[in-house]
Amino acid sequence: MRQKVAWLLLAPNLGLLFFAMLGPLALLARISLKGYESGHGIVETWQLSNYSKFLFDPFYREVLWGTLLLGAEVTVVCLVLGFPLAHALSQSRGWKRSTLYFCILMPLLTSTVVRTFGWMILLANNGFINRTLTALHFIHAPLRLMYNRTGVVIALAEVLLPFMVLALDTALLNISTSIYEAARNLGASSVRIFLRITLPLSLPGIVSGCVLVFTGALSAFVTPTLIAGARVKVMSTLIYQQAMMLLDWPFGAAVAFIMLVTILLLFGASMRLSEQRREA
Amino acid sequence: MKRALWLLNGLVLLYLLAPIIVVIATSFGTTAYPVFPPQGFTLKWFVNFWSTPELRESLRISAAISTTSTTLATVIGTFSALALARTRLRGKTVLSAVLLSPILFPAIVLALALLIAFQRVGLAQTFPGLVLAHVLLTTPFVVRLVMASAAEFDPSLEEAAQNLGAGWWRIFARITLPLILPGILAGAVFAFIMSFDELVVTLLLSGPALQTLPIRIFNYVQYSSDPTISAISTCLIVAWLIVGIPAYARLMSVRHQGGA
């Protein structure tokens, strides 16, 4: 295909990205440096106060740490629950693998709102989980799973689990079975094989899975809003609040930009890591 | 040890599918609020969904937005994928990373950026504005899936066609298109589903006249608990399964057949 034709074909897409993505993001950056006065609207001055407000004001600091902590918790849960499942997936073949793969992929076809709604039903004080645990005499009073961080972690981890499993599966598939056979042949126990072979060799997958889940948790909006509402403050709900209710676009934009930069840095770091490993 | 792992994996799978099972189950229960496990069996919530004008209107709006944006995304995405797969452009990797980049950005960030930009040009709370946003968000999926299809098929097929005297139109229509069709279909299906279910960006860019179905569900769910929502959700789940499985299967089968 001639170069001219190729560029012509790419033009609509590139135009779309320029006008509908780059442009708006540039405007976002610009507005984050403006001021805002309630009742007056956006003030045409240049200032970094929005950023310093978010990063240094104790109230907003809490939001930042809260979001990062949420991300970390969700990532750990996904890693612990996802690794055995991914391992089983990577070992299976044929129709077993297809079915398993489909079961893991299928939740991604359902919208987050729908899945979170399901969790709202499950996590309620008289929801299925509490009623079952009470009936089995594991607890006496219902666990508070809604409107707090715990509920958000449970629901968000489920929403993001497929990404972890699929990332791990890809990495695990790269380890050829003959390596395991060689280890067995040399007398290693299952635990030893897991610690010295499986874990180190699947590290790239672990890293990429963690980055995917962590960034997904950082930017999550639907699940924290529906499960915990105003009780658990994360960056995305803060941005929404500022943008739609308080109309302080400059501040909202600053927070949004901080989130964006954090996430892009994480992606960049993980890509650099995987490149380095490939060269090594 | 192995058995314990299988049990654990079974539980994790259950955990993964739990909310979907709950939603589907509660859409048939007779109680006035969703209860799991459901009591009784009824289809009244589905009837309720269909007979509520606002919900039908939201369905119509969502369908309109998604159909329009999917058509555009499929065309734009297919063109890009073909350009990338068939040329030795310099900076091809950079280009493909750029084209796939919208997926990387957090939805809330894009949502706010688009709100600010659209407000300036009068696109906020408009149908074209929403379509534009949806096209931006879903085109990368089309590009990805069509590229996968295009990459799998042997470039010497197009050379053979040229050698046999075919002009570029005949080559595209008879050789290229049929062979990348599975990718295009999968891309279109995926784009449609992503667009229909899209919430965050749509939430910030829509107005009272453009309440899509996900927005209605989102708002409803925060203030009331009604099995009608379960019914709507079940319809969506089933619809996506019916449409998604064949597209997925077709894409997988071509992978096994290979290009030549």
Next chain:
Amino acid sequence: MAYLVLRNLTKTYGHTAVVHGLDLSVDAGEFVSLLGPSGCGKTTILRMIAGFVTATAGEVWIKDRNVTQLPPNRRNVGLVFQNYALFPHMTARANIEFGLKSHHVNAADMSERVGTVLGLVGLSSYVNRYPRELSGGQQQRVALARVLALKPDLLLFDEPLSNLDAKLRVQMRQEIRRVQREVGVTALFVTHDQEEAMTMADRIVVLEHGRIGQVGSPAEVYDRPRTRFVADFIGTSNFFEGGVMPAGNCHIFRCNSGLEFEVDSKLADLNASTVSVRPEKIEFVSPGTPRSFPGVVQEVTQLGPTVEYLVILDSGDRVVMEEQKRPRTAHRQVGDAVSITWHSTDTVFLQS
């Protein structure tokens, strides 16, 4: 002008020249093989003729027509690909009809031609099969039929037999040659397999690093290689370095090792520093025979119908010789002291 003429055909990528000013003439109905190791430019030359690679310089003339600037879909040359390139979503018939439709052949002629070419390659009953239902050899034959249906001026083969197993390859060689003769179309066959080139071609073009090493019939190229590369690439050769000297009314070649042998005066090239002798031209003789050289057998290799010996001559030269197994005659053993010789006309002078 000859049927196919390549004039100063050159291809450079950046600063690297892959094909250096190639000149070649091919006559109508000839079957010519482009032979060489990978990277010698043979495929590039073929693709320049087909139009998929634009020549940096030079021209391609077919039937007195300069086709160099024509796009690949206008040259009327048929290209048979290494991996067949059959359209997987079309039956054999549809594959063949594709080209015919592109040439606007009408429906009646179309089905007649499909029948004819499939009959030519012996696959008439496979007309509605899909490529995945055909074996490798059958696919290759459909690919051939597909280009033949268009009655091309030239048939180009790009290492078409590399993906087939050995027995099938031999069978297909004969098939291709038979079909080519029957149709009478001029053909250019690219391969790295010298046996293929030797058994199929009327003439062989031996290529080395984008340049022609030698053009000639298989016999010429084998018996009278022009350069060291050709002598080494085709078959096996024994090389001797040294120089020619006149000696009375004949000439001798004195090797750097000290070994001397008489050479045919008519063939002698006084400038040559290398000569080669084919292993099968060397024979054992009784010790003391005039113009023979003593040595010791170091290795014996059974090749099936022949035996290969590595003999170290007293002069230090290593000589490989090949001998047909003869009935009721035992072969030599490792360690045997022997004498060898060869006919002076079998010493080939190589150009540097």
